[in-house]
Structures are given as C-alpha cells and as structure tokens.
Amino acid sequence: MTTTPVPDIAAEQAEVPASVSERARAERRLGWWLAGPAFVVMLLVTAYPIAQAFYESLFQYRLTDPEAREFIGLSNYGVVLTDGVWWSAVGVTVLITVITVAVEAVLGFALALVMHRALRALRPLLRTVILVPYAIITVVSAFAWFYAFDISTGFVNSWFGWLPGISADTNWFGEFGTSVTVIIASEIWKTTPFISLLLLAGLAQVPDDLQEAAKVDGATWWQRMYKVTIPNMKAAVMVALLFRTLDAFRIFDNVFIMTQGANNTEVVSFLAYRQTISRLEIGLGSAVSVLLFLCVVLISFTFIKLFKVDLASARGER
Amino acid sequence: MSRRSATLAVAVTLALGLPACGGDSGPPTLTWYINPDAGGQAEIADRCSEQAAGEYRIETSLLPREASAQREQLARRLAAEDSSIDLISMDPPFIPEFAEAGFLADIPDDVAEAVTENVVQSAIDGATWKDELVAVPFWANTQLLWYRKSVAEAAGLDPANEPVTWQQLIDAAAQQDKYLGVQGIRAEALTVWINALVASAGGEVLTNPEAPVEDVELGLQSEAGRQAAGIIGTIARQGLGGPGFSNEDENASMLQFQGENGSFMVNWPFVWAATLAGVEEGTLDQSLIDDIGWAQYPSMVEGEPSRPPYGGINLGIGAFSEHVDLAMDAAQCIVSVENQAYYMVSNGNPASNTEAYEDPDVQETFPMADLIRESLEQAGPRPKTPYYNEVSTGLQNTWHPPSSVRPDSTPQEAATFITEVLQGERLL
Structure with missing residues (x-):
C-alpha cells in the first residue's frame, strides 16, 4: 500500500491554539457529533459494568442472602491477594499466555508469509483454509481437543502410540504438564489464524521498492527479512502481539471444558467464574474480576508505553 | 420497585x-x-x-x-x-x-x-x-456394588450373600490384576464417593450442618475421615483405579467395568439399563450380562452395613x-x-x-x-447445608488428585480449607 500524504489536522490545530478558525471549530463540533453516540454507547457497555463491578467488590454479598449484604471496604481484595490460589492462577495464566503468544507469533508469521507469497489464484482458498480454526467457536474446539486426547474416547493415544512417552494408558488430563500442553496446543491451533491475518496486513504495507533496492544491493533473503521486512511492519507486529496477549490472558473456555481447573490448571478468569457464578459470592467475585481487569490494563499499558506501539500507524494512518 | x-x-x-x-x-x-x-x-x-x-x-x-x-x-x-x-x-x-x-x-x-x-x-x-x-420426593437414586461374577469367584468373594468391605475389594483387585470402578474425577462424583466412605465408617463431613455459617464444624478430622482417605489414596497409588482414574466419572467407570479389566464397581443403577442397551445394539456381548452381579454398597467396617450414596x-x-x-x-x-x-x-x-x-x-x-x-x-445424604457448593468444591479441591490423598494430612487440610472458605477468608 502506498502512503498518500494526509493533512495532519491534529498537528495543525495544536500549532494554532489561540485563534481557532470558525471552520476548525465547526469541524471539531462535527467530530463530536459523529463520535458522540459511539462514545456514549461505550460508556454504557464498558464503563458502567466496570464501575458496578468495582462497587460490588466493596461488599460482602451473596446472591442467595441479599439481606446480609455488608460494606467491607477493600477486604475482598485483601482476601484475594493474600491467597495462594490467586497467585497460582496468575502464574498459570502468565505461563499459558507467554507460550501461546510466542509460538503463535512465529507460526502466524510463517503462515502470513505463505499467504503473502501464494499465487494470486491460490490466495483466497489459502486464506479460507487458514481461517477455519478461527471461525470455530472456542467451546466447540475445546470439546474436539478434549475428546481427541481423552483416555477412553480419544484417538491420540492410539495414533501416536509410537512416539516415546505416549501409550494407550497416557492420561493427558491426569497431571499438570500434559493438561497444560493440550490446553496450550488447542489455544494455538485456534488463534494462530488471527495473528497471521494481522501480520499479513503488515506484510502488505512493506514497500516493494525497498525490497527491490535491497535485492539489487545483494542482500540475502534473511538480510531482507531482518533489515527491511520486519522493521517496516513493526507496528503491525506489536498490535498483533498486544491483541493476542490480552486475549490469551483472559483464557477460559479451554480450561473450563478440559480440566475444570483440576491439577492446578486454574486460570484467573476461571477463578472469577467460580466465585461469582458457582459460589454466588458477588463481592469476592467482583474483586477477582476487577483485579483481572487491572492486569489487562497493565498489559496494554506496558505494550503501549514500553514498546511504543502506535495503534494509529498500524492502520496506515500515519 | x-x-x-x-x-x-x-x-x-x-x-x-x-x-x-x-x-x-x-x-x-x-x-x-x-x-x-x-x-x-x-x-x-x-x-x-x-x-x-x-x-x-x-x-x-x-x-x-x-x-x-x-x-x-x-x-x-x-x-x-x-x-x-x-x-x-x-x-x-x-x-x-x-x-x-x-x-x-x-x-x-x-x-x-x-x-x-x-x-x-x-x-x-x-x-x-x-x-x-x-420439596416433593420424585425419584431417588442410590449406588450399588456391581461386580463381575467371574472375578469375584476367582477372588473367593460372594458379595451378593456376604457383604464385602472396601479392603476386600482392594485386595481382590490387586490379586486378580484388575481395575476397580470408582470415580476419581474432580467433580461431584468424587464428593459422592468421599461422603459415602466417611458415612459408612460412621463419620460425617459436617457435624452441625444447620448451624450459622460461621459456626459450621467439619467432622473430617476423625477416624472415619482417616479411613476414607486411606481407601482412596491406596486405590490411587496402587493403580487399582486404572490409568484414567484421576479423571474417571461414572460413565468412564462403567466403560472400564464392561471391558476386560473390569472387576468391581460402585455406580448408580443407570449402568444396568445402559449395559442392556449395549447388548441390544450389539456393541457388548450377551455373556457380559450373565457375568454381572450386584450387591449392597461395600462397607468400611466388617459386619457393619454401609451408608450408600443418595x-x-x-x-x-x-x-x-x-x-x-x-x-x-x-x-x-x-x-x-x-x-x-x-x-x-x-x-x-x-x-x-x-x-x-x-x-x-x-x-x-x-x-x-x-x-x-x-x-x-x-442411604446417607451428602452434607445438608446452604453452603453445599463450597463444601463439595472444597472437598474436590483438597482430595484431588486421588494419588495425593494421605490419611494423616488430607482430611485435616480439607477441614481447614473448607472452614476458611466458609468464613470468607479464602478463595475457592
């Protein structure tokens, strides 16, 4: 995609703050009119529930016993943060997030390259094929993986019995290591297409003339990859990683279906589910949810500040 | 409003x-x-x-x-x-x-x-x-001991006429190199089993279930709790539950029982209807039906009747x-x-x-x-308390995986954990 010079309105306005022209003011007003409804909807569907969750988290409140509801300040947070169960869930969630995102980034990049290089005739078919796992509902894919590895109904043990460490009696969901391996594998299978699509968009942004210039200068394939392709799509890579990390940190379905948190595979979302939905402890559960939300904010903040991810440039706006 | x-x-x-x-x-x-x-x-x-x-x-x-x-x-x-x-x-x-x-x-x-x-x-x-x-009682379920007559005979047991104990079943399965059908999955089935073992040994999971939540006391730290933990831990560590024991539910128990390693199983009566249906469909052999016997749920103490699950x-x-x-x-x-x-x-x-x-x-x-x-x-009920979900999940979290269950520590840990959860001091 070639970049067309776009007049930078925001910069212009910043330069002339004192005398805002009639036209600029009208544009600004129009901007608010256009964005306003979306802004209000966002407030309603995100800010309100978050505020409500924070409010509820200050109470000891059980759904089946509303009369005993009592304001207890921040003690729910104290209970959560001093409990080993919470920290173990955070540890497992981070482990799953780091491994899935790292593997998906490499795999997704390879798939993006394949799609990028594929013959024009093959490209639509290839994209469809790669997208299929992403189109499957997570619960369905979790069940598919669960039944494939299940000791009594699964086929994995009999198909891969020749591999060392796998036999007819391998109980995949019997211990932490193997359970987490299946959960991670299923997660990777399911969401690699997402990351590869974002990376494909990034690849398309790398100017061809730079590639050709490097080729003329005698750069090898690897050199072109490291010096030209990747630096030019850094923004797309970072956005892809950010989105996937946020997504991976909130993992729920696979754990819920495959292990129900057995063998220490409990993740943070599952903990929130158990307190709020199973125990009906709205207060404690809200505290876990708010903490989960803060983790997600922290991840976004780290990505944006530390790695200087520019969301606008990824869309080719700058 | x-x-x-x-x-x-x-x-x-x-x-x-x-x-x-x-x-x-x-x-x-x-x-x-x-x-x-x-x-x-x-x-x-x-x-x-x-x-x-x-x-x-x-x-x-x-x-x-x-x-x-x-x-x-x-x-x-x-x-x-x-x-x-x-x-x-x-x-x-x-x-x-x-x-x-x-x-x-x-x-x-x-x-x-x-x-x-x-x-x-x-x-x-x-x-x-x-x-x-x-509530109005509608249908009532209970677990029986289902056994393969051939295995029981080889082990010298006659459960239909002489009530058997868990220890006898463990010995028989070990001696015959077969698997016991028990539910080791971290789910309600595990609570059902734990509760039946504790009750059969004369104990209770909760001693005062109707008390206000802050006063509820657990009865697991008793001899009955110790014995129950001993049975579960032994079956797991000796591999008598089969390779998939730690995530075996009622259905998986039944499939294992119907197979060549089946010996004794505790399960609900649905297994009888399901086995008959399997024979009718041709997936199971008629000889299997003739080999299946049933008896009272196994006891913990010889000569004393058990308290089967309800x-x-x-x-x-x-x-x-x-x-x-x-x-x-x-x-x-x-x-x-x-x-x-x-x-x-x-x-x-x-x-x-x-x-x-x-x-x-x-x-x-x-x-x-x-x-x-x-x-x-x-039959003995599971703990009757408005906080049943906490008690049951607390039991499942502390008594799983079954191979980690030790008579000297697990019941005590479970009691402490469940008490703390009920007091609102712990996450579940």
Missing part, C-alpha cells in the same frame, strides 16, 4: 411475543424446569396435563446437563424472582440453599403428608430442611410462581406411583415410593429392584 419491574417484565414479554402465563386462551400454563433425561419427564408432563382436564397445562423447559450448572441457572433466575418458574426438578444437595434463600414455596401439611406416604426415608430426608418438607431428583415449587396451588396439584400428579413406575422402567431412574417397586414391569426390568429399595432405606 417490584411493581415497576413487574410492569416492565410484562411489557418485555408482550413485546417479545412470548406466551404469557394465564393468558386469555386456554388453561394456565405451568413451567416445569427439568434436568435432561430420556424423555420421561416430558411424557409425565403430558399425562398430568391430560389428567388435569383443563385445570392447568404443564410445559417442560430443559436445564443444563450438569447438576452444578442447573443450580447456577436456577439460583440466578430465582434471585431475580422469576415468576415463570413453577416446578423445578432439583438435585437434593442444593435444596437447603434454595430453601434457606426463600426460593421454594411452603408445602402445606396435607400435601406434605400425602407425598411422603410410602416414600423411602433417604428421599424424605433429602427433601427436608430444618424439619420442614420443602441422589435423585425432588420437585421444588417456585416461591415466585403465580400458580402455587396448581403447581402443588401438578407435583402430586407427577410423583404418583404409576408415573414413578413408568419413569423407572422407561428412563432407568429408581422410584422414591416403595409401592412403585411392586409394579411387575419394574420387577422385570430391574432384577435388583428390591436391593435398590433396601439401599435407599439405608
């Missing part, structure tokens, strides 16, 4: 075009929330609608498959005072929680008397909270229903002896009314019908 929300609810109902209860056309409709089964409850609903001769009509609405998910859905809707819930098929352990929260309509004395006549004691206990009948379904009447009186009538129709016998024969779920066991069809389909009835009379 409540009038406004009621108006709003009506407006929404009308806007969505849903059939409003007690509309102008036809008799009032009662909604019966049922657990998934083989179609028996829907058939009973039709029969009772017909019998009501225009007084009411029963419509069924399906709940999720897992009992825990059924509870989650019902609790949220009842907490919002959902008036569309007239009749509820409830798993007994959750009845105290619903009763305590005021989700269940009071059952008048005359109805209570009528629906407990000739009913097995465990089912009456399961429908009672704080000495009041709060399960099943009782009918609750929604406290916010607009037709509580009609729902009472409907519940009595649903649990009639004929309907219970029909349900047992067609869906394999044992009746709670002893008269249903006299039915010739029941006797023919279930050669062990009398044993089931006796087992139900002895």
